[in-house]
Amino acid sequence: MSKFELNSMTLEELKNYMVSIGEKSYRGEQVFTYFNRHKNLELDSLNQLPKELKIKIKEKAKVNTIEIYKRFDSKIDSTKKYLFLLEDKNIIESVFMQYKHGNSVCISTQVGCKMGCMFCASTKEGLIRNLTPAEMLNQVYMIEKDTNETISNIVLMGSGEPLDNYDNVLKFINIIHDEKGHNLSLRNITLSTCGVVPKIYDLAKENLPITLSISLHSPFDDERSKIMPIARRYSLEELMRACKFYGDSTNRRLTFEYTLIENVNDGEKELNELSRLLKGINAHVNLIPLNPIEEYKEERPNREHIERFQKGLLKRNIPATIRREMGSDISASCGQLRRSITDKE
Ligand code: SAH
Secondary structure: OOOEEHHHOOHHHHHHHHHHOOOOOHHHHHHHHHHHOOOOOOHHHOOOOOHHHHHHHHHHEEOOOOEEEEEEEOOOOOOEEEEEEOOOOOEEEEEEEEEOOEEEEEOOOEEEOOOOOOOOHHHOOOEEEEOOHHHHHHHHHHHHHHHOOOOOEEEEOOOOOHHHHHHHHHHHHHHHHOOOOOOOOHHHEEEEEOOOHHHHHHHHHHOOOOEEEEEOOOOOHHHHHHHOOHHHHOOHHHHHHHHHHHHHHHOOOEEEEEEEOOOOOOOHHHHHHHHHHOOOOOEEEEEEEOOOEOOEOOOOOOHHHHHHHHHHHHHOOOOEEEOOOOOHHHOOOOOHHHHHHHOOO
16 A cells, blocks of 8 residues: 655644544644644654654655756746656656745646647646645745745646646645645735636635636637637636636636737737626736747747737736746746656656
């Protein structure tokens, strides 16, 4: 039988676990703060814990670790991109970015992805597996230790579809937010999804003040279906109804990501339809210039055109920003970095 991961457990689970093996529940809290506040994963060095208890725990449980495989440092800003090696030798990527408002990391939630978006490098080999809560936490903690910085913002926007790994992602959020651990504000967490409608309702019902970000990329069902297979499952009407429900139940502004692809989704008709679609929703549009990948032979519009599209949204009273490209010299994003390595090695 494979051992379960101690550092994938919430505080409550760890306390219950200790009680279930005949220990006092405060032992669970000691282990939890050791992992999540002190970012220490060496159970043997946790001196508060009696030796016999450690032996007992290690019979059935283990501590997940990941290691830095490669790090790429930008020369134009302080962005760092990481490739991490998991215990089973899979590789995932994460990004560290510094902004005026604090330090942010973009983390992966799956190895690979099954959503199949045409322009995305993460999905080209399908889904390999879900990441555990500990593997998500470890991306944050390893980057904090490596940079000697504290992370205040997390975006679940790396490889994978977070809502396709729902339970583990929710556990990750619960753990990183716990005041006995990292104590990271829920308001500083953004979850990005291609639009898995039933899971958006589930998430709304959790009533967490995190920011939900929807990868929209087109306001037309037929056009969206051509670039995002999920659009064949859930129509824009269903998606927007779920978004409205999310906004109404959490009182949070939603973000809509819109990757601009030249002559595909960057015209006047998209602007008009977008403003119709987003009417009545507290929304913000984040425009992302396409990062071209080999399998998808399209380009990004030029800068002037991108700015024109943004102005078009602003004129229609839709708040819109253009995604600043951090660490553009170390290129690659959205699974491209991992891919450039796994292809070679
Ligand atoms: N599966 C989630 C999160 C991961 S993708 C989602 O779909 O939202 C994070 C964002 O990057 C999404 O908006 C995605 O559409 C976008 N993206 C992926 N590949 C891209 C590329 N090559 N160029 C620009 N944006 C890309």
